[in-house]
Amino acid sequence: MAPSKQDADIVLFPFMAQGHIIPFLALALHLERKTNNTISIVNTPFNIKKLRASLPPHTSVSLLEIPFHASDHGLPPNTENTDVVPYGLVIRLLEASTSMRPAFKLLIQNLMDSQHHRRPLCIIADIFFGWTASVAKEVGAFHVIFGGCGGYGMACYYSLWFHLPHRKGQGDEFLLPDFPEAGRIHKTQLPANIAEADGSDAWSVFQNKNLSEWAKSDGILFNTVREVDSGGLDYFTRKLGLPVWAIGPVVLSTGSRLGGGVRAEACREWLDRKAGNSVLYVCFGSMNTMSGEQMMQLGEALEESGRDFIWVVRPPIGQDINSEFRAEEWLPQGFVGRMQESGRGLILIHWAPQLEILSHKAVSAFLSHCGWNSVLEALTHGVPILGWPMAAEQFFNCKFLEEQLGVCLEVARGKSCEVHHQHIAATIDVAMADHGKGAHMRSQAHRLRGAIADALRDDHTLTGSSIQALRHFLSAAANTPKPRSPSE
Numbered sequence: 001m002a003p004s005k006q007d008a009d010i011v012l013f014p015f016m017a018q019g020h021i022i023p024f025l026a027l028a029l030h031l032e033r034k035t036n037n038t039i040s041i042v043n044t045p046f047n048i049k050k051l052r053a054s055l056p057p058h059t060s061v062s063l064l065e066i067p068f069h070a071s072d073h074g075l076p077p078n079t080e081n082t083d084v085v086p087y088g089l090v091i092r093l094l095e096a097s098t099s100m101r102p103a104f105k106l107l108i109q110n111l112m113d114s115q116h117h118r119r120p121l122c123i124i125a126d127i128f129f130g131w132t133a134s135v136a137k138e139v140g141a142f143h144v145i146f147g148g149c150g151g152y153g154m155a156c157y158y159s160l161w162f163h164l165p166h167r168k169g170q171g172d173e174f175l176l177p178d179f180p181e182a183g184r185i186h187k188t189q190l191p192a193n194i195a196e197a198d199g200s201d202a203w204s205v206f207q208n209k210n211l212s213e214w215a216k217s218d219g220i221l222f223n224t225v226r227e228v229d230s231g232g233l234d235y236f237t238r239k240l241g242l243p244v245w246a247i248g249p250v251v252l253s254t255g256s257r258l259g260g261g262v263r264a265e266a267c268r269e270w271l272d273r274k275a276g277n278s279v280l281y282v283c284f285g286s287m288n289t290m291s292g293e294q295m296m297q298l299g300e301a302l303e304e305s306g307r308d309f310i311w312v313v314r315p316p317i318g319q320d321i322n323s324e325f326r327a328e329e330w331l332p333q334g335f336v337g338r339m340q341e342s343g344r345g346l347i348l349i350h351w352a353p354q355l356e357i358l359s360h361k362a363v364s365a366f367l368s369h370c371g372w373n374s375v376l377e378a379l380t381h382g383v384p385i386l387g388w389p390m391a392a393e394q395f396f397n398c399k400f401l402e403e404q405l406g407v408c409l410e411v412a413r414g415k416s417c418e419v420h421h422q423h424i425a426a427t428i429d430v431a432m433a434d435h436g437k438g439a440h441m442r443s444q445a446h447r448l449r450g451a452i453a454d455a456l457r458d459d460h461t462l463t464g465s466s467i468q469a470l471r472h473f474l475s476a477a478a479n480t481p482k483p484r485s486p487s488e
């Protein structure tokens with residue numbers, strides 16, 4: 001479609017981590033479907049190469065490269081993504097990312113100069129790229145931060161970095177001084193880098209400076225739904241005095257996974273043979289795994305529960321997560337054979353067609369790490385959650401789902417906690433029961449599914465809140481003052 005004067009050119013800039021790039025890709029494709037804007041994703045050469053392979057055919061989304069030399073920053077050569085950077089060096093990758101400022105500014109300036117009609121330009125930047133807000137100010141572009149996570153989880157994360165409340169009080173539990181409505185947080189719910197932070201370490205320094213920069217932005221986008229997640233959104237309105245637009249859920253459609261068709265077909269056939277609300281789906285996201293001992297216990301629990309299940313397995317901690325899965329070594333003895341024979345369990349290695357599974361009527365509950373993408377996919381399909389948060393803001397997502405939305409039961413917490421198969425099996429039982437807590441969770445999940453569907457509605461009777469928010473954001477971006485001409 002020809003550009004109209006309602007449009008802006010949109011440049012998306014995710015942090016170099018799969019967990020950040022995927023929601024940005026989902027957002028880019030969503031914006032492509034919903035608007036007339038020309039859309040680009042900016043990143044480093046290695047990540048652009050990977051992104052190119054995962055773009056659907058016929059997309060108009062373009063990819064732009066910024067040079068980046070990992071070895072200039074004390075990182076192993078060619079490590080441009082947290083997937084391949086050892087955990088201890090992730091902070092160095094973050095610090096190194098700020099070195100892209102001059103190249104990013106030049107790229108934006110070139111884009112603005114080359115636009116035939118000198119249309120407004122809108123930058124959508126990662127939560128870790130607060131520093132891009134001042135670049136936008138300097139060149140006269142519109143700027144928003146996009147949080148691929150939920151409002152509540154992000155508010156906890158943001159508040160924790162500024163206050164480090166676990167360093168101040170005694171005791172294992174504490175309130176967030178500027179977000180008390182979140183309730184008490186236990187120290188076992190802190191991601192490792194926050195638990196270890198004391199205000200002067202490299203993470204604290206980075207987060208303090210760069211999260212503060214959000215205030216220079218023109219607004220914040222969240223991949224969430226206002227009717228479901230308003231507390232966290234209000235937190236940011238209050239803290240930053242900026243518009244906060246909830247435009248979710250924005251998720252990648254299953255079709256965009258290459259080579260997924262065959263496995264999706266097999267899953268559907270397997271699920272078609274099961275009764276309604278009878279199957280537990282177990283998956284911890286594409287970047288997480290658990291300890292060897294936890295995996296053993298979970299295997300025993302699934303067998304003991306007597307329920308049908310689909311389990312997506314990955315090598316345990318300490319192994320290369322992409323290596324071959326050694327079932328005879330990492331799962332209880334004879335487990336795979338027994339599950340196949342009885343037809344009770346479908347074990348999938350590395351990857352599953354998640355949306356296909358969650359949308360199937362046979363699925364009753366989802367044992368999940370509570371990564372926000374998985375949460376959105378579950379809630380969109382009205383599936384209650386058994387939470388086992390592993391990292392980052394997943395702990396707060398789990399807490400939110402359990403305490404505020406009533407759609408979740410926490411099974412375990414973290415990658416190193418001790419778990420026991422009897423406890424896991426008993427919790428599965430409670431969540432999948434058709435009475436009591438299980439029934440309550442299912443009816444809450446059903447209610448939320450309706451609220452999410454309404455947020456996305458766009459017909460003559462209703463313009464949903466997420467559709468409205470997207471329109472408000474786009475019109476703010478399109479009405480940003482005209483950029484100065486380069487000669488001025």
Ligand SMILES: *[C@@H]1O[C@H](CO)[C@@H](O)[C@H](O)[C@H]1NC(C)=O
Pocket residue numbers: 095098130131205206207209210213
């Ligand atoms: C972001 O963090 C880096 C590393 O700590 C720091 O050098 C930089 O000044 C920060 N950015 C801003 C805009 O303050």
